[in-house]
Amino acid sequence: MELMEKKMDLFIKKCKQEGLKITPQRIAVYEILLNSKSHPTVEEIYEEVRKRYPFVSLATVYRTVETLEQVSLVRKVCYWGSSARYDANTEDHHHIVCIKCGIIRDIHVQGEPQISEKPEDFEVLGYSINFYGLCSSCKKNHSST
Amino acid sequence: MELMEKKMDLFIKKCKQEGLKITPQRIAVYEILLNSKSHPTVEEIYEEVRKRYPFVSLATVYRTVETLEQVSLVRKVCYWGSSARYDANTEDHHHIVCIKCGIIRDIHVQGEPQISEKPEDFEVLGYSINFYGLCSSCKKNHSST
DNA sequence: ATACCTGCAAAGGCTTTGCGGTTCG
DNA sequence: CGAACCGCAAAGCCTTTGCAGGTAT
Numbered sequence: 001m002e003l004m005e006k007k008m009d010l011f012i013k014k015c016k017q018e019g020l021k022i023t024p025q026r027i028a029v030y031e032i033l034l035n036s037k038s039h040p041t042v043e044e045i046y047e048e049v050r051k052r053y054p055f056v057s058l059a060t061v062y063r064t065v066e067t068l069e070q071v072s073l074v075r076k077v078c079y080w081g082s083s084a085r086y087d088a089n090t091e092d093h094h095h096i097v098c099i100k101c102g103i104i105r106d107i108h109v110q111g112e113p114q115i116s117e118k119p120e121d122f123e124v125l126g127y128s129i130n131f132y133g134l135c136s137s138c139k140k141n142h143s144s145t
Numbered sequence: 146m147e148l149m150e151k152k153m154d155l156f157i158k159k160c161k162q163e164g165l166k167i168t169p170q171r172i173a174v175y176e177i178l179l180n181s182k183s184h185p186t187v188e189e190i191y192e193e194v195r196k197r198y199p200f201v202s203l204a205t206v207y208r209t210v211e212t213l214e215q216v217s218l219v220r221k222v223c224y225w226g227s228s229a230r231y232d233a234n235t236e237d238h239h240h241i242v243c244i245k246c247g248i249i250r251d252i253h254v255q256g257e258p259q260i261s262e263k264p265e266d267f268e269v270l271g272y273s274i275n276f277y278g279l280c281s282s283c284k285k286n287h288s289s290t
Numbered sequence: 291a292t293a294c295c296t297g298c299a300a301a302g303g304c305t306t307t308g309c310g311g312t313t314c315g
Numbered sequence: 316c317g318a319a320c321c322g323c324a325a326a327g328c329c330t331t332t333g334c335a336g337g338t339a340t
Contacts, residue, residue: 016315059305079223115276125278136267207331229330292339292340295338302332
């Protein structure tokens with residue numbers, strides 16, 4: 001996978017640009033987000049990080065994802081009151097969310113939505129489309145709940 | 146405004162249907178949500194309710210909105226880590242959100258988005274489109290921030 | 291009369307923060 | 316070396332819950 005390495009290079013470059021130091025914790029968090037398609041919660045990232053570095057604290061993971069978000073290396077996504085989740089894919093894309101377990105996956109959508117009547121003076125900067133439903137594993141267990 | 150009264154009638158009917166008691170607190174919360182276009186937070190609803198009934202507790206407002214959500218009389222919406230907001234408009238519609246103050250307004254959108262590659266086995270139940278940007282009052286103060 | 295609802299206060303999650311010591315550049 | 320960063324523990328939101336008394340039907 002050289003795509004990963006390319007992204008890690010960009011990560012390092014971006015950090016230097018922004019005056020952020022390259023620490024093992026930061027690399028670990030970003031790498032985990034790059035490797036994951038499920039948009040993990042901070043807790044999940046934390047558990048993953050600790051497999052490599054058992055001494056890392058939860059607060060550090062919180063601080064790291066916030067820092068990375070500020071420099072647009074990751075995105076924060078939150079749905080339905082569950083805890084925040086993070087996404088290393090910062091390109092234009094949308095999400096499909098399981099209403100039961102909260103897992104999120106990236107999707108692409110054709111065409112652009114058009115607002116019929118925009119509130120006056122509202123400056124639109126972007127949009128996101130969220131599909132929701134049941135993922136395969138939750139669908140299986142759905143009847144038995 | 147007889148539309149309001151019509152909606153209040155539906156509210157009463159729905160409550161009876163569901164075996165919910167019609168209490169002043171419930172009426173107040175629902176009325177406030179009906180009258181508001183800004184999708185208030187629980188805290189905001191609470192402050193509004195207390196103008197009429199100074200003895201009402203915050204816990205009651207939390208319980209009330211949750212109950213109303215369960216019987217589909219209101220909808221919970223949450224964006225960007227700010228606290229949850231509630232919406233008495235349960236018809237199909239989408240939202241436009243100010244990234245600065247968090248205010249939400251309803252909008253309508255033309256056409257339906259089409260997913261290019263849906264993850265296998267994911268059962269799609271619905272979708273929502275969220276536009277984000279700056280509302281008029283935040284846009285004014287933007288340069289001075 | 292009774293099942294449901296409320297106010298109060300305490301507890302529960304998730305997230306942030308202050309501090310002193312550590313590490314990167 | 317200095318600024319940025321980290322681990323730890325404590326504190327801060329927002330939200331939920333247990334209980335005893337009150338209210339709608």
